[in-house]
Amino acid sequence: MEDEVFLEQVIVYGIVFLLCAIVIFFYTRKKRVKSEDVEKKVYIAKEEGLFEPVSLYPHIDLKSCIGSAACVADCPEKDILGIVDGVATVINTANCIGHGACFHACPVEAISLRIGTETRGVDLPHVNQNFETNTKGIYIAGELGGMGLIKNSVEQGQQAIDSIVKSKKPSKPNVIDVLIVGAGPAGISATLAAKKHGLTSVTLEQDSLGGTVYTFPRSKIVMTAPMDLPLYGKAKLYDTSKDELLQLWKKVITEHDIKITENTKVEQIIPIENDTFKVITLMGDEYICNHILLAIGRRGTPRKLNVPGEESTKVAYRLLEPERIKNKKILVVGGGDSAIETVLLLKDENEAILSYRNDKFSRLKPKNKEKIEQAINDKSVKVIYNSNLVSIHDDHVMITINENDQPEKLDNDLVYIFAGGELPTGFLQKSGVNITKRFGYVMKRHD
Secondary structure, three states: OHHHHHHHHHHHHHHHHHHHHHHHHHHHHHHHHHHHHHHHHHHHHHHOOOOOOOOOEEEEOOOOOOOOOHHHHHOOOOOOEEEEOOEEEEOOHHHOOOOOHHHHHOOOOOEEEEEOOOOOOEEEEOEOOOOEEOOOOEEEOOHHHOOOOHHHHHHHHHHHHHHHHHOOOOOOOOOEEEEEEOOOHHHHHHHHHHHHOOOOEEEEOOOOOOHHHHHOOOOOEEEOOOEEEOOOEEEOOOOEEHHHHHHHHHHHHHHOOOOEEOOOOEEEEEEEHHHEEEEEEOOOOEEEEEEEEEOOOOOOEEOOOOOOOOOOOOEEOOOOOHHHOOOOEEEEEOOOHHHHHHHHHHOOOOEEEEEOOOOOOOOOOHHHHHHHHHHHHOOOOEEEOOEEEEEEOOOEEEEEEOOOOOOEEEEOOEEEEOOOEEOOHHHHHHOOOOEEEEOOEEEEOOO
């Protein structure tokens, strides 16, 4: 009897052990397959130049990471993070847009947000934890300081004003409390926060309300998560277009009787007596202020190609209303996301050609890469690789291909150039703000 009971126990425990072993086998095999898949993606990313970050990105502390994959699940972008051998790794880091969802999702705080790598530095202004630069009274928030995402910029605009309030620098007669340079996400947020705190302020924007956001195509999705806006509260924004976001900003600004001075470029910032500043615009207008908040973008002025005919009215450096452009022969110059998105928006109603100086695209967002490849395959977009625009004329352009000396003629109505932007380094240095090349600089960490 005892032998039978023992035998039954052996069989039962054996079956349980076998079932556990089968579950563990399939679980570990699934993890191994996923790990190998991520390793392949990392290899491809390195081959395509997408492994190295170009802006803000997550840095993973391998000693702390437990491989929970919470960061992978929370990242709204595709294949930025993955799990290899039980720990997280970056994959297509160049496609990271720096929203920081992974930073907040990690249960063991193993992720910090950094800019620049050990080998590739990024020029950044000196800014302390209160957003103040090395020049006392001048503050920086948003993209210029390295935090480029709209939601991050909005938060920093508020925080910078909070720091100005906490500095307890006394107000002075006939002196503006804070002059805000730039009316992008950080500048608008700061303007609203200044009004909320009862500060006198002036906001100057060299272009139009929205800053860089204004230059996006009208229907471009710019917000995918809620944000807190001063004097408004939580704005529940999901899949929000550029036009919808601008309308929200205009609504809040109008309701609170706030004025944004557009088409006014700040030319010079001069420290004067009583710890105040004189701000001079390109048109010669002068403002005296107690504090300055620089909320300008890192892209600065669009970089020009300096080719004959570039001053023509048929040349533009941004696309605002693609739906108004029809039946045109268009050349888009560039190989980044802005150039790709522009040619894709124009291809259906126009004859669109993309001129790119390299032999293949790199560092594109996955969706843009997929869409441009599809457009090339269905012949709705013609891409001329290894080409350079050499001159622009009324009804045509001249380009060289594969370094041939003899330019080729293309019939043309419009030219869009996306060659990046010139950083406002000179302006900052002239204003007394120090610039340093940062390597792997920590922008945000868990304290």
